[in-house]
Amino acid sequence: MEAHETNLLLQAKYNITACFYDLLDYPWERLYQKWRPGLVGDMRGKVLEAGVGTGRNLEFYHRDVELVGIDLSKPMLRRAKKRISKSNCRVQLVNEDATIMQSMPSGEFDWLFSSFMCCVMPDEIQQLAIRQFSRILKPGGRFRVLEIVFSKNRRLRKRQKLFAPFVEAVYGARFDRHTLDYIEQSPQLKITRTSFLKDDTYLLVEGVRV
């Protein structure tokens, strides 16, 4: 399937999921809420959040941030818009495909952030998005990408496999994406740290655009 077709399918999925996304995500969001301030709170300058979703991170950005949040789905962005009032920084929300980032200038952003976006993207699409990450960042600009991956622990993995069909059907997300590999292969993105926020399933990849 062409990248464009894959993205249309994902967009259609999120246009529907948007109606009940926050409700559906609630059990997990209780956990993510503990992480979100630390994930974006130290960022300053021009920040691009890719796959901003319903805007769950907006309230945690510092006031010295100029944020551009992009998302493929307009209904998701409409929900994010309602959260702008909680934010302390300047926020611009744009209906934009992260694999193209047509309206985003090259080499202008101090930070690129995304949480749980790459895991919804099939591998070939994901590589396009990662190429865009490196294009829009300034030399020396930093990135932070949070993903969910399969655990190496048998018991945990078994539980994840139980949830996997639901997660894929509703969010398009999979635990077996190769985000870390693709970032590693990107010539201009240098990984400075990888860590897990919980067990060995919530993978945080951090680095710099060289």
Ligand SMILES: C[S@@+](CC[C@H](N)C(=O)[O-])C[C@H]1O[C@@H](n2cnc3c(N)ncnc32)[C@H](O)[C@@H]1O
């Ligand atoms: C699982 S949600 C995560 C939302 C948010 N980042 C969070 O942490 O709650 C994934 C989001 O990525 C968006 N997305 C998927 N593919 C995209 C693409 N190619 N460009 C921009 N956004 C995309 C979806 O529309 C959805 O809002």
